[in-house]
Amino acid sequence: MLPQWLLDRLATETAGFATVGSRMKLVIDLSRLNVGQGTGGPFGAAVFDAGNGTLIAAGVNRVVPLNNSTAHAEMLAIAAAQQKLGCFDLGAKGMPDCELVTSCEPCAMCFGAIPWSGIRRVVCGATAADAQRIGFDEGPRHPDWVAELEKRGIHVQTGVCRDAAARVLNDYQSAQGVIYNGRVA
């Protein structure tokens, strides 16, 4: 599911990501690289061990090249982290304190995937408004999505490095990248 350049890049990222900002910087880089490499849409995400800043796994949007509308960055990052740690529940006993860092707020699907994943913390860059401004759509996300996650013990932080994250979206639009939604027909 993941492009080769991403796997190569991850192999070089052996140092810890001590701050939330440094983790966000990585996923914004991935979102931009994904467009530049022609391997998908302008979205990146990764799962970190929030305890020591270790990068566990990452994902980028692969919807168009893989012909798979479920292949959002967050979904692939979650699935890759679960593969790596050998458990379908990243919140199970013995797991690290897993944090999902995403270059853009989760859409309705990715939001719904988070409680099942065992992720304990979610950090978002660009906002739903930033994505919508260029024509992407978050879908029918729960209107109280942050509160719904928080009440399940999942901490949410939004707007981290928002300008840098939104810039990737704006540049994608300027370059006339494919904007897909539920109805592109």
Next chain:
Amino acid sequence: MLPQWLLDRLATETAGFATVGSRMKLVIDLSRLNVGQGTGGPFGAAVFDAGNGTLIAAGVNRVVPLNNSTAHAEMLAIAAAQQKLGCFDLGAKGMPDCELVTSCEPCAMCFGAIPWSGIRRVVCGATAADAQRIGFDEGPRHPDWVAELEKRGIHVQTGVCRDAAARVLNDYQSAQGVIYNGRVA
């Protein structure tokens, strides 16, 4: 992602499924077989061409065996249909009238995945209450999920063969199958 027995079974299903009831019967069969074969949880789903009743693709819940919390039956059925038809949008021009038939109402994630998928119709067997009664959780699904889909032009039908679908869930509980949720730790 799909177990071999399912691929073998699909290869034999060459006749059309003329009625919604016959389509639901198939996915209920798949949900029961998935447990019997030890290849995942008690959920099945399939995508049909609602125009002529042709089976396009199917999925079953593979969360535990694949260590992947995103591997719900509906997600795998949607992804498989998109692979088969070579398009990330099943609602694009030239596509068949794609109907997702699922043995149980979609959870928050699968609900959120539907608008991106291009699915035009959703048919559900067991209800959220049936799943919750045995300990599964639909997650933070939009409170007006049916209306949210309908307003995007996606027709929703619930409670089709509900008793037969719920029986698979009840039997799974009786056999002490693994019930996983956001927090199993």
